[in-house]
Amino acid sequence: MPGKEIEGVLLDVDYTGSGGRSIIRLFVRTASGIEIFEDTEFRPYFFVRARDTEKAEKALLGTAFSDGARISKISKPKRINELNILQLEFDSVKDLTGVRSEINKVPVALERFEHDIPFAKRYLLDHTLLPMGSVRLEVEGSRIIRAAPGAEKEEKYGVCAFDLETLSPGRFSDPAKDPVLMASFAEKNNAVVLSYGKKFHSGFVKTFRDEKEALSALVQKLQQGWDIICTYNGDSFDFPYLLERCKKHGIGFGISSDGSAPKIKKKGRDNAARLHGVQHLDAYKMLVFLARLGVVSLIKFDIESVVGALYGETKRKIAAARINEIWETGEGLDGLADYCREDSESALRIGTQYLPLMVELCRIVKQTLFEVSRSSASMLVEYLIMNKCGLAGALIANKPDDETSKQRMLQTYKGGFVMEPLPGLHENIAILDFSSLHPTIMISHNISPDSRACGHEECRGKNSAPTGQWFCTKKEGLLVSILKELFERRMEIKKELKQAGKNSQGATLLDARQHALKILLNSFYGYLGYSRSRFYSRECAAAVTAWSRQYVQWVGEKAEKAGFTVLYGDTDSAHLEIPPEKSKKSVEEFAAGINSELPGVMNLEIEGFYRRGIFVTKESGEGAKKKYALIDHDGRLKIVGFEYVRRDWAPIAKETQKEVIMAILRDGSPEKAIGIIRDKVRLLKEGRVPKKDLVVLTQIKKPLGKYESIGPHVAAAKKAIARGREIDVGSVIGYVITRSGKSISDRSCLEEYVNEGNYDADYYIQNQVIPAVIKIMKELGYSREDLVQGGKQSSIGSFC
DNA sequence: TAATTCGCTAGACCGA
C-alpha cells in the first residue's frame, strides 16, 4: 500500500528511545504546522576494519559487553568500497556507545570507523537531507517510508525572540531565589513586554498579577508554532533561568515542537539550550561563530557593543544594580521596560539579518541551524567531507588522538610570500590579486591527501609542487571534488546575481548563497593544516603555500618585465606602480596575459586603481610589511595594518593618523599634516582631550595569574579586580594612562575609574600620537622635531 | 572542544 506524500521544510532531526530502540524523528514544517515523523527502520551503526572479517564477526558475536550492550546485526556494508570492513548495527545509541567503548575487549584487532558520528547527524548524512530546506517524505501515518530532499526554493521562516530581566540583589541572579521582573517578546513588526504587580504607562507593556502569570503568558507566546526562537545568550542565561522559574511555579514549559521543555545540553565547555523541532538560535553564539569566520568583525560581544558595531546605534545599558533599584522604587519602570523590549528586538534583528547566510550554510553542509550556528570552520569542512565520503563509498577518516594532534602542532610549514615594500609616496597604483588563491590552487593542482604521491611517474613530472610533493593528474582527490563543486556553484550564482542585479528580488538569497560557498571554499586550506583535522596533511598544506609563493612571485617578475614597478605584494597580491606612459588598459592587458598562462581555475583579477599610496619604513630601515595606505580616484581611503585599524591604540592617535594620511594622500599637503599634529599635541597638553579619546582597548586572553609580563592592560585589570570588579578571560578592557605612578602599567587604570582630565599628556603625545604619525611624516622628509610647535629649531623637549 | 602562517610593535623584564 503506497504511503502519503508530504513536502515541507526540515527543521530538525533527533532521536528518542522507546523499548530499547533508538528512533529517528524528523520535524517538518508543513501547511499544518510543525509535524513529527518517525523513521523506525534506521539503525545506529559504525564500522570496524579487521584483517579477517569472518574471524572478527565470530569474535564480536562471542564477546559480552557491559550493561548488556549488544550488536544487533553484523554485515558487509554496501556503502563502503573497501574489503575487510564490517558494519555493526545496534538497536539503540546506548548499545552503540557501550560496544564502541569496549571494542578492545574483542579478541581480534579491530579498527573503528565513524563511531563518533551522532545518530541524528548520521541520518542526515545518509539521506542527504537538507535542514532548513525542503524535504519530501513518503509516510504512513507518522511513520516514514522514504525520505529525500525536496525541490530547492526560497523558504520563509517564522522567527521570534525573547529576553528576560531578573532581580539580582547584591549578587548575580539566582533562578532558585530571584524572580524574573519582566520579559520581552518580539516578532516581526511587533514587540511586547510582560511584567507584573507594578504600574506601567507604556502601551507595549502587559501587566499581570504575578510572575507566574507573566511567565505563563511568555510561554504561550513561545508556543505559537515558531520555526526559530532567537535569544541573546539564551544558551547560558535566558533558557536555563526560565526553565528553573517555570519549574518553581509549576508552569509547563513545553515549547518544543514535541511538547517537551528545553534541554540544557553540554556542548564543549559551555551549554546549549536545545529545543526539539523549533530551532533555538542564540544570536550571541552565532556572532561568535561568524566573527571567527571573518563575516563580522566585532571586539566586544555584549549586546550594546554589538548593536553599536553592526548598526551604528547607541544602545544604553542599564546596570544590574540600577534594575534592582528601579524595581524596588518603582521609579523609571517604563524606561526599564523599554530597555527590555530593545533587547529582544535586537536579538531578533541580528538573528534575522544573518539568517539567509546561516540557512545556506545549513543546506550546504546538511546540518541543522542549531548545530551550524554553534559550530566552527573546521566542523563545516568536516560535515562536507563526511557527506562526500558517504557518496563516494569511502570511510571517514578518524579524528586524531590528543597525542597525535599535539605532535602535529609542533610541525609547522612555510606560509605565503610577503614582499618588502618600496617605502615612500607613490602615484598611480594598481592592485592585482588572485581570486580565492588557496582553493583555486588546490583545484588546479588536485591537492588532496588522497591524491598525493600517486604511483604515476607522469604525474610527478607534470604536477610537482616546489616542495617536491606531487599530485595525481588522473584521479580527482576527494577534497578537490568537493571544492570543485562549491567553486562551480559559486561561479554560477555569481553569474546569476550579476544578471539579476544587486537590487533585484532574489539578490539577498543569491548573495547569501555565494557568501556561504565562499566561506566554505576558504576553510579547506586551513583544515589541511589544522592539528585536529581528520584529513590533516602538512604536505598538502605546504604544497598549497609553496605554489602560492611561486605564482605571486612569478606575477611580480612578469610585471617588472612588462614595465611596471612592483611596490609590494602579500600572499596573493601585487601592487604595481603604473608608469606615466602606461594606462589602465595596459594593466588589464597584463592581467589577461597572466590569466592565459595560469592553470585550471586560477585567476588574477584587478582589485582596483589608486591615485596615490604610501608605504613606510621600520625602525630598522627596512620597508614595513602589512602596513600601507591608499586613496582611489574617488577620494576613498584604504588604510591597512596601520594603528588606525588597531583597537589597541587610543582614538586620539588613530584619528590623528587618519587625518594625517588624508592630508598627505588627498591634499598632498605635509604642511597641513604638521598642523593637525601640532593641534592634537596642544589639545593633549592643555588637558582638553576627553576621556573617550584616550581609551586603549585590549583583551585579557588568559587568567590574570598566568601572565609572565604585566602589561598595562593586565595591571589595570588587576587593580579593577582589587576594587571588586569582575573581569573574565576573554573580556576586552578599556584603560587610560593616568598621571600617578612610575611605569606605564603603574599608571594604567580601567577607564570607568578615571575622571575626565586625569591623563598623562606626555604618554599620549610620546607613546601614542607621535609614533602613529612619525613613520608617515618621515617618508616625506620630516623628523620628530619638525612635528613640534615652533618648527625645526625646537627640541623634543619643547612639547614634553 | 577555535582553519593557517607572516609580521609589526609596545612595554616589561633582566643583566651589565
Next chain:
DNA sequence: TCGGTCTAGCGAA
C-alpha cells in the same frame, strides 16, 4: 640607566 630579549596582542592574507 641602558640596551637587548621576550611576552603579548592584534592585524593581513
